[in-house]
Amino acid sequence: MAAIVKTLSFIVLLALVTACGGGQEKPEAASTPAAPPAEPIDPATVASISGRISLEGTPPKPERIKTTSDPTCMAPVFTETFVPGDKGALQNVFVYVKDGLGNRTFPVPAEPVVLEQKNCTYVPHVLGVMAGQPVELRNSDPTLHNIHAVPEANREFNMGQPIQGMKQQHIFSAKEVMVPFKCDVHRWMSAFVGVLDNPFYAVTSKDGSFELKGLPPGTYTIEAVHEKLGRQTQTVTVGPKETKSDVSFMFKV
Amino acid sequence: MLLFLYALIVAASTAVLIFAGGMVTSTQSGLSVPDWPNTYGWFMWTFPLEKMVGGIFYEHTHRLIASTVGFLILVLAVWMWRAEPRAWVRRLGYVALGAVVMQGVLGGITVLWYLPDPISIAHASLAEIVFCLTATIALVQSPAWNRGYRGAPVDDAVLRRVAATTTAFIYFQIVIGATMRHTDAGLAIPDFPYAFGHVLPPHWDPKIAIHFAHRVGALVVTCFILATTGHVLYHHRSRRELVWPSAILLCLLPLQITLGALTVLTGKHYIINSLHVVTGASVLVTSLILTLRTFRASVANVAGASTRQDAPYAAARPRTSEARA
Secondary structure, eight states: OHHHHHHHHHHHHHHHHHHTTOOOOOOOOOOOOOOOOOOOOOTTTOEEEEEEEEEESOOOOOOBOOOTTSTTOOSOOBOOSSOBOGGGBBOSOEEEEEEOOTTOOOOOOSSOEEEEEETTEEESSEEEEETTSEEEEEEOSSSOEEEEEOOSSSOOEEEEEOSTTOEEEEEOOSOEEEEEEEOSSSTTOEEEEEEESSSOEEEOOTTOEEEEEEEOSEEEEEEEEETTTEEEEEEEEEOTTOEEEEEEEEEEO | OHHHHHHHHHHHHHHHHHHHHHHHHHTTOTTSSOSSSSBTTBOGGGSOGGGOOHHHHHHHHHHHHHHHHHHHHHHHHHHHHHHOOOHHHHHHHHHHHHHHHHHHHHHHHHHHTTOOHHHHHHHHHHHHHHHHHHHHHHHHHSHHHHTTTTTOOOOOHHHHHHHHHHHHHHHHHHHHHHHHHHTTOTTSSOSSSSBTTBSSOSSOOHHHHHHHHHHHHHHHHHHHHHHHHHHHHHHOTTOHHHHHHHHHHHHHHHHHHHHHHHHHHTTSOHHHHHHHHHHHHHHHHHHHHHHHHHTGGGSOOOTTOOHHHHHHHHHHOOSSOOOOO
């Protein structure tokens, strides 16, 4: 029987040794190295790019989510993957300048962008922020939430906000489009944050429109990202003071 | 006898804990409580009940049950340290205590490190070891074990080998299952009994490989369980201590396969999925009990037993396996 005890002990030890192999803390992505001075943007010549995102096909209608696992989530909650817009417009698409700005660097706003937990949903569902800019996470609900970001280039975090009115800030250090957010308490809650090194981004509204203002003249790669339908890019050239308003993307269901 | 009953309760509570752990994974609630050992800053046992909502219900309940089981095992180890005459049984208690403490630490680490696969798999695998240890303690505390099964335990080398191999394969199969669960490969093959409509998957990736390995493992385990139970029923039909676990195994086996199939066919329904986990653990422990009983003949009798009790046991110990009449 002593042999049995030794064998069981060995198995336990083996499991412990295996378990102590270390964590998988992802290294923080290196911040962008200091770029050489770039040509400053002349406010007198800046251009803008605007357009519309539309959807071809019939998307599934937003469904009401069963929220009975938390009695405090009384307000109706609907899926936000496909939010119907006007005349086939697609809402909640993140549009940004992916390439074309060269080695320009941009001042990072000190003002935080707000991601609120309200009525057991993230508000807004999609948002943009610059790397280094604070994201303020607020709990406006009379229940507990955990804010769990699952990035790839940035550090994963999971923080609890058990009390209504709590606010915490987080700063992403590296560019990443998109960073998914979830709440493991309320599994239906999700949000997507685009983290950029430039301020040229927008999220489509109900009419599917977007506008990127203040761009220096040049040729840009514009990318549109939808959480379910993926990414599309276009190359757009704008001259001094030009307003290009016919940039459109069509996603298919 | 009291110690035996207590050990039984501890083993049963460990099974409940495994089911609760299965519910956490099945409902994807593992990170619904972001801190550890506290719960949203509260000391675990003072966390308000009305705040146990959504995923917190599963995760926090698992933590409460785990703490209770840890305490029960601590009491068991202390009790055996004070009352158990057999040193190796006392050591089993210490090992069980160390294992459950380590299990708690693994559970905490896996939360704080955002569920890394190796840690989560180790947590699931060690849970089975803890269950095996508590069940072993309960078994060796039982009056029947201490009486040496009517003074003449079965001494069958072939049965010992096949039963031990079966138990080892079941454990290995559970580790594959844990790997499948924690790498999110549970639906990598979405149909059953075929794989994408074929006997063999027409295409492969790591998740499909893990999933398919679990299905192959189920076949292997089935063969070994049938071999073990067939041997028992053919050669030792009169031995209740072997027939009972064999019969239980033969009941659990189809149940477990059915639950595995339903897990796939229902898209991993959380209750079915969790039942599959705890039934797997039950198969393991039942096989372990059967295996340990086949080794009873090679274990010294309980310390302090009277010579009168030991003598007939030694004299009656058969040199070969029982021949079927």
